[in-house]
Amino acid sequence: MEVLILSIYAFFVWLIFIKLKWLPWTTVSQVIVVVIPIVGLTATILLLNVYAPSSPDVRVINYVVQVVPQVRGRVIDVPVEGNRPVKEGDVLFRIDPTPFQLEVRVLEAKLANAEGGLVSQNEQLRSAVSQTASIRPKLALARDRVRQTRELAQTGAGDRFSLEEATTNLQQLEAQLAASLAQEAQIRAQLAAVVGQDQAEIAEIKANLERARWELTQTMFYAPTDGTVINLQLRPGQMATALGALPVMTFVEEKFQVIALFQQNELHQVRPGDEAEIALKTYPGRIIKAKVNSIVWAQGQGQLPMSGQVPQTGVAKLPPGRFAVRLDIAPRDHELFLAAGAMGDGAIYTQHGHHIHIIRKVILRVGSYLNWLILKLH
Incomplete structure (x- = not known):
């Protein structure tokens, strides 16, 4: 640009002083002609660099x-091509999901077994409570029967055999109630002893199951946004590892x-x-x-590294x-x-x-x- 301006300026100088001779070509005019472009270009450049x-x-x-998988496994599919644009959500690669699917199934079976054992114990408790509840009205009825039979026997309207039979029936029901209450108490004690352990075990299995399901989803890696995979070297059969220092693409x-x-x-x-x-x-x-x-x-020059030593400024001054x-x-x-x-x-x-x-x-x-x-x- 400076050369172009100087060329235009030189053309007008030649036209005015040499060709048309509108002004005399003296020493003073020569000095002025030389000084004007120097001052003008200098001022222009200085102002340009500011404004x-x-x-x-x-x-x-x-x-x-840097694409790093979250799980370790053998790559079974790489559906993208290197240096080709992909859209957000496109599959970049797949890891063999078989071991992760098996882990999910194992944990699902453990969870069903643990929850089934807890349900079985609760069912036993409900059965004992139900049995106790069914005996109580029979016992109340037997007591009324004994009382009524005794009153009849005392007045002579009833026989002694009926009273003994009613008394025996009452004693049997009382024994059944006592046995049912003992069984209920025993089941409650057993349930109280194991329920905390079982619940902790179930919670642990559920957490492991959620982790296993999440790892299963990580066997398929998707494009985080629109972009391009550069210098793709990943091929099916390679092992992908969850190490940040070893990105796969x-x-x-x-x-x-x-x-x-x-x-x-x-x-x-x-x-x-x-x-x-x-x-x-x-x-x-x-x-x-x-x-x-x-x-x-x-x-970078505005930051000093964390160190217990005095900062080294070097022999020569760093350029700004x-x-x-x-x-x-x-x-x-x-x-x-x-x-x-x-x-x-x-x-x-x-x-x-x-x-x-x-x-x-x-x-x-x-x-x-x-x-x-x-x-x-x-």
Whole structure:
């Protein structure tokens, strides 16, 4: 851009002083002609870097998920292809579910057995209580019969045999009631002794069963969102392990961030919402509109590692780190595919110095068209 401005300036100098000779070409005019572009370009560049800062380091960063299974097993199916887009919920791979299904069945059988034993004891208790309840009215009736028979025998209206028979029947019912109460008490004591243990065992089996069912669901892994599986090496027959250090595949989400890195003194006029433009090398000649989302006011030099030692600053002074500015792509370019790792140039147009923004826009567009040039010798 500077060369273009100087070329235009040189053309008008030649036209005015040499060709048309409107002004004399003296020493004073020569000094003025040389000083004007130097001062003008210097002032323009300084103002541009303040009110329309640019960055030669704009990056597209995608979210990357290291896919690690939650269970260990043999892979039986990998229905996706590497470097092909997949939708959220698509199956990425399957682990042999047989051992997990067997574990679920074993725990279901244990749970049924434990609950069945507790139910059997409760049934015995209910049977004893029911038997006791059935004896009580018979006993009351027998007592009334003895009382009535005794009264009849005393008045001479009844015989002694009927009284003895009624008394014997009463004694039998009292013995049955005592036996039933003893049996009920015994069952209650047994139930009280084992019910806590049985309930704890049932609770443990239920917890293990829930874990086994959850592990069974983890034998099938789904895409967490829209994205692409990069460099797929997983094949049926391989063993997948639940270790974070051994991911089975890398999943790159469609969601991305665009950041531009600026020197620390370039951002004092930048505010969220400012207009921005980027020119990526993957799209020569195209300007992508954006807005400033935020400035990441932090970088690595602002953090010291946790240590019991005095920080090492090094022999040479570290160069000042850059700050990242997060950019939001404008709606008109939302559907544009931005490859993870794509790089290019960018510029932010602040709320000041609007009259010189056009220069930065021209510079950015010229650089974008230069991306068509592939400068290599092989």
